[in-house]
Amino acid sequence: MANIPREIKFNIFSRLPVKIIGICRCVSKQWLGLLTDPYFLQIHLERAQKYRQLLCLDQSIENDDEEDNQKQVFCFFARNMEAIIQYRFSGLIDGYIYMIPSGHGLVCLVNRGIFFAFNPSMKKFARLPKAQASTCGGVEAGFGYIKSTNEYKLVHLYNIQDEEELDYTIKCEIMTLSEGSAVSSNSWKQLEIECPVMVSGWGVLVDMKFYWMVWEGCYPTVDQLILSLDLETETFDFIPHPHVTSYIEGNDTFLVELQGQLCLVDTFAYPPITDVWILKDPVKKIWVKEYTIDLTKLEGFDDELTQIYILGYLNEELIINSQKERLDFYNVGNGMFRRGRNLHLLRDTGICLYTETFFLLND
Known part of the structure; x- marks a missing residue:
């Protein structure tokens, strides 16, 4: 040597x-x-980054009720796109596990209101300081990596109103995770400004801004469908929906980060297509429709049962989870699908992509 x-x-x-x-x-x-x-x-x-890994989570209960004390079996397993298992481990835990991806190395896990940072590459968990309790039942949060500072940001939105009053006052707290720092030294930063609406799904971080879909129970207008939080100015704003007809018809939509840009994935029932919109200009709030995917070309497609989730972008292909045993890959150049190897996935298996990293938090 x-x-x-x-x-x-x-x-x-x-x-x-x-x-x-x-x-x-x-x-x-x-x-x-x-x-x-x-x-x-x-x-x-x-x-x-050229060889993204898959983190999968199977759990024996589907109930995400925070008050449920039922013991359940969970199983984490990591593998690459070629179906080669990196590791597998399982155990018992109380209640449901939420898995919040960062799009990078660490993954955030939430169990009964307790947040954990998890490095799948090294199978290391770090329990984070206690977050504020929320009365809204679910977990509204966002987790993302900032390359310029080599830090992770965890944002937690929580309701402080009594849920029986059918009202909400949403507060926001942020935690910064730095490599090598002691978990006990991390603390939540409480923002003075309130969050104007309740959100749905996990936040997506792009260029120092988190984005969420607004909860439909807030009856958002077309101009208020997407909420953003600027981490630098610590202010909230709204982003309009790119396609008015789609919003009115109630299509299945979600947000995802692709190649460093915010994308809205918009799936129609009839005709069965998925549009991928990219926020080309975040300042002027201009969307551009980048791809239109014909779902009838997807092997085994069922217009009533198949749900489309885009996990990421790799080697000119969109990585798609259609809740089958395998992943599908859509070539953005020729518009064709290819089916990956059998990963033996269950319909309700939780899946996210991650990049191997040495990033660790100390106890």
Whole structure:
């Protein structure tokens, strides 16, 4: 090894999984210095981003009632797109587990109102400081990675009104997770400004802004369908829906980050198509329809049972979960689908993408 040029060593080691590199760091001081070099960490991350991993979650109960004390079996397993299992582990826990992706290395887990940061690459959990209790029953949050500062942001929206009053006052708290920091030193920052509406689904982070779909019970107008939170100014704003007809007809819509841009995925029942809109200009709030996907070309498509979830973008393909045993991949160039290998997924398996990372929080 001493005779191998440093650049070639970087090239070799950068192809290894994070867990194996952690073992290699213990071989010698020379290897430790090599594998903690900032340049090596950079090229390892760049390579890892080209080979996204899947984190899957199966749990024995579907009830997401926070008051449910039922013991359940959970199973986390990670694999790559070629159906190769990276690891699998399971256990018992009280109640339902929410899984909030960041689009990067860490994943946020929520169980009975308690937040955890989870590094799937290293199978490390960190229980985060207690969040404010909410009376709205569900969990409204957002979790994302900021590359420029190498930090994660966790946003928690919570209702402080009595749920029996059928009213809401939504407050907001934010936690910043820095690499190597002690979990006990992290704290929630309470924003003075209130959140104007209740939201639905997990927040999507793009360019220092979180975005949520507004809860339909708030009866939002076309100009108030999407809520944004600017992390720099700590202010809320609304983004209009890109397609008025789609909103009026009540299509199945959700938000996702693709290639660093906010996208709204809009699925029609008739004709069975999915439109992908991109927020090209966040300042002027201008949307552009980037793709129109003909769902009749999807193998096994059923216009009443099939639901389309776009997980991400990789190698000119959209990664699609249609709640089958396999994932589907849509080529944006030729408009054709290909079906991935059998992953033996269940219909209600929770799935998210992540990139391998060395990012850790200390106890």
